[in-house]
Each structure stands twice: as structure tokens, then as C-alpha cells.
């Protein structure tokens with residue numbers, strides 16, 4: 001076990017070889033010397049390349065392969081973390097896709113299925129599989145934390161509000177529905193583990209320039225998209241649970 005010192009908190013960030021996930025890893029590695037960050041990647045070579053960009057930072061980071069659409073890949077990832085670290089203190093469910101990733105698919109049903117496979121089914125199965133490792137962290141006195149990177153696009157309150165800035169984008173039904181479902185997953189887990197003191201929250205990174213949206217010119221700087229997730233990943237026992245927020249404050253569910 002443990003190429004990681006026992007005192008280190010172990011964090012897994014899914015889908016973090018690029019985009020917002022990579023910025024979350026970078027911020028954690030730069031600011032949290034007592035954390036060991038596992039950079040989740042579908043391709044090990046892309047993960048190794050991403051980790052190489054963090055060499056100058058003080059903290060500790062390593063790639064771990066996980067494709068959340070595959071039960072086998074999730075099981076292998078969890079087994080590897082168990083073998084090497086024996087526990088998981090923080091899970092950040094960041095891996096996700098948007099409409100650009102599915103636009104070549106032939107039908108609405110196929111697009112919807114692909115979006116839900118990653119954003120909903122994968123997120124839930126990954127979380128469920130990580131629970132025993134999070135419990136092991138709790139048994140060692142840690143406060144387990146789970147962060148769901150969802151989206152304000154998945155908010156029912158926003159969707160029904162004519163003054164919401166993206167009211168005209170209510171046409172993105174498959175993606176918005178998938179993120180509403182991801183919010184529900186986070187909300188359910190937060191209630192199930194509230195009494196045990198776990199901190200389980202959802203957050204929206206805001207519209208950020210990444211591959212997800214083909215680096216949309218009007219999107220904001222990607223680095224800042226990591227701020228809220230890192231705050232939620234580093235909560236202590238007094239922190240909030242069952243919240244849905246963005247960098248400026250509360251989002252309506």
C-alpha cells in the first residue's frame with residue numbers, strides 16, 4: 001500500500017486531464033500539500049502528459065485511468081485506489097460531456113443516451129463504487145466529501161425563470177436534463193449521509209472556455225471555474241452539505 005504518506009488525504013477528480021477538471025487538480029496540488037491528487041483520465045498517456053505539466057508544483061499528483069461509462073474501468077480504478085492508498089477522502093465527479101460531443105450521433109435518442117451514459121449513469125455508478133473507500137476514510141477520522149460538477153443549465157428554478165440569462169437556451173433539453181439528474185444524485189446522497197457528517201455538494205463552474213464548448217469565445221477563463229469545486233473539496237466538519245452553488249453564491253435547484 002501507499003506510495004502516499006498515510007497522513008495525506010486522497011482525492012480523485014474524474015475527467016481531469018483537461019479543462020475544468022485539470023484546473024481543479026492544479027489548484028489542489030498547488031494549494032494543498034497534505035493532499036494526494038489522483039488525476040482521472042480515460043487515456044493513460046493523456047493523464048501522464050497532464051501530470052507532467054504540474055511537475056513544478058509542490059503537491060503530489062498521479063494519473064489514474066477511469067472511463068465512467070464502463071463498470072469494469074470504474075471497478076479497476078477503485079481497486080487501484082484501494083490497493084495503493086486504502087481509502088478515498090474526496091471524490092470530485094467532474095467528468096462530463098456536452099452537446100458538441102454527441103452532435104455526430106444519428107438520432108435524438110442516441111444523443112440523449114450518450115449524454116446520460118456519462119453525465120448521469122457514469123456519475124452515479126462512479127459514486128456508488130467509491131462509497132466503501134470514502135467510508136474507509138471516515139473510519140480513519142476524515143470528513144468524506146463528494147463534489148458534483150453539474151451546471152446551472154440543470155436547474156429547474158433557472159429554467160422556469162424568464163429573467164434568467166440563459167432562458168433562451170432552454171432548447172438544450174438533453175444536456176439540461178442530464179445535469180438536472182446529476183443534481184438529483186448529489187441531493188439524494190447529501191441527505192443519505194448528512195447524519196454521518198459527510199459533505200456532499202453540487203456546484204456549477206460557470207461558462208468556461210474548454211473543449212466541452214469548442215472553446216467558445218464568450219466563455220470565461222477556465223482557471224476560475226475550479227474555485228468553487230476546490231472550496232467544496234476542502235471543507236471541514238463545519239462546512240455545508242446539500243448545497244448547489246456557483247462562484248458567486250447559491251443556485252436554485
Ligand SMILES: NC(=O)c1ccc[n+]([C@@H]2O[C@H](COP(=O)([O-])OP(=O)(O)OC[C@H]3O[C@@H](n4cnc5c(N)ncnc54)[C@H](OP(=O)(O)O)[C@@H]3O)[C@@H](O)[C@H]2O)c1
Pocket residue numbers: 014015016017018019020021041042043046066067068069093094095096097098118122149150151152204205206207208209210211212213219
Ligand atoms: N465548460 C463549461 O462551460 C461548463 C459549464 C458548466 C458545467 N460544466 C461541466 O464541467 C465538467 C467539465 O467540463 P469541461 O468544460 O472541463 O469539459 P472538457 O474540457 O471537455 O473536459 C471533460 C473531461 O471529461 C472527460 N470525460 C469525458 N467522458 C468521460 C468518460 N466517459 N469517463 C471519464 N472521463 C470522461 C474528458 O476526457 P478526454 O480528455 O479523454 O475526452 C475530459 O477530461 C463537465 O461535467 C461539464 O458538464 C462545464
